Amino acid sequence: MAKVCWECKGKMKEYVAKTPEGVEYRYWKCSKCSEEVLDIKQLHAVAEKYRALKAYSVTISKWGSALAIRIPREVTQVQRIKEGKKALLIPEKTGFKVIPEKA
Ligand SMILES: [Zn+2]
Missing domain, CATH: 2.10.260 (Pemi-like Protein 1; Chain: D)
Structure with a gap:
């Protein structure tokens, strides 16, 4: 999927990264200006996974x-x-x- 940088119109390349807790997420990085983009859907998915990993019910x-x-x-x-x-x-x-x- 080709994405164009909103900043400089450069080509965006897709990358996969992991949070320190091991939650995988994708982001796009501009090959020209190094602008990084994480789409909203991805952000929500990561946040959900975070919550699932991080929340415990304790007494x-x-x-x-x-x-x-x-x-x-x-x-x-x-x-x-x-x-x-x-x-x-x-x-x-x-x-x-x-x-x-x-x-
Ligand atoms: Zn750019």
Whole structure:
């Protein structure tokens, strides 16, 4: 499929790339000016796959006077999280982010 760059009218070449999570997506890159285009449909598809990969339903339970959530096994394996490992908990506007310390 031939696409033309909207910026310089150069030829667009199709490429396949992967996000760090391994979600494949296609994009076009101009051979003249290096402009990169990802179409909206692709963007939505990638976002959907991201959501499927990234969202887990967890239950908040009580642990002493604090609350705890279980980290699903799949996540611990992918992120290489082990008992005793430290992590940063960063409160955000609509929740929080947990970043495990690097090994
Ligand atoms: Zn171009």
